[in-house]
Amino acid sequence: MTRATKENYYSEEECTVKSILTQNEISFFKKELEEQKKKIKSNLNISSAEMDEIINYDPKDEGDYASIALEQSLGNKISDRQADNLLLINKSLKKIKHNCYGICALCEEPIRTERLKIKIFAEYCISCREIIEKERK
Ligand SMILES: [Zn+2]
Structure with missing residues (x-):
């Protein structure tokens, strides 16, 4: 598993600032996210069980062992990038559930609609995204 994937893991405790989006906006994003999830699933031609395995992957619990098992079962079917996108989508859906979708993970300000x-x-607002990209260079 890539470092990015581990960073994508999301837990409820991280949800400290609540979303300012309206119910209509939330429903719109939820629907979009679910569609994208479906699209990735059909592109990859994986079963729901395999997808759950990726989504429920928890690096904090089982450490490297889980990562090796996951790579062995899905390694040739899914690229790190696809797995990362899937995790990001799922993370956003979890944020919707906990009512903190659309909040920047760094400065905790709302991300523009x-x-x-x-x-x-998107996990970060534009300003924070720029800071992160500069640091990575
Ligand atoms: Zn920010």
Whole structure:
């Protein structure tokens, strides 16, 4: 599993700031996220059980052992990037459930709706995204 995938793991405790989106907006994003999830699933041609395995993957619980098992069962079917996207989608769905979707993971300010519409599983606002990208260079 890539480092990015581990970072994508989300727990309820991280949800400290509540979403400011309206119910209508939330329903729109939820529907979009579920569609994208379905699309990835059919592109990969994996079963629901295999997808659950990716989504429920918890690096905190089982450490490297789980990662090896997951790579062995799915390694040739799914790329790290696809797995990461799937996890990001699922993470966004969890955030919707806990009412903190659309909040920047770094500065905890709301992410602009226009940005979310372009990048539905965006985790950071534009300013924070720029800071992160500069640091990675
Ligand atoms: Zn931010």
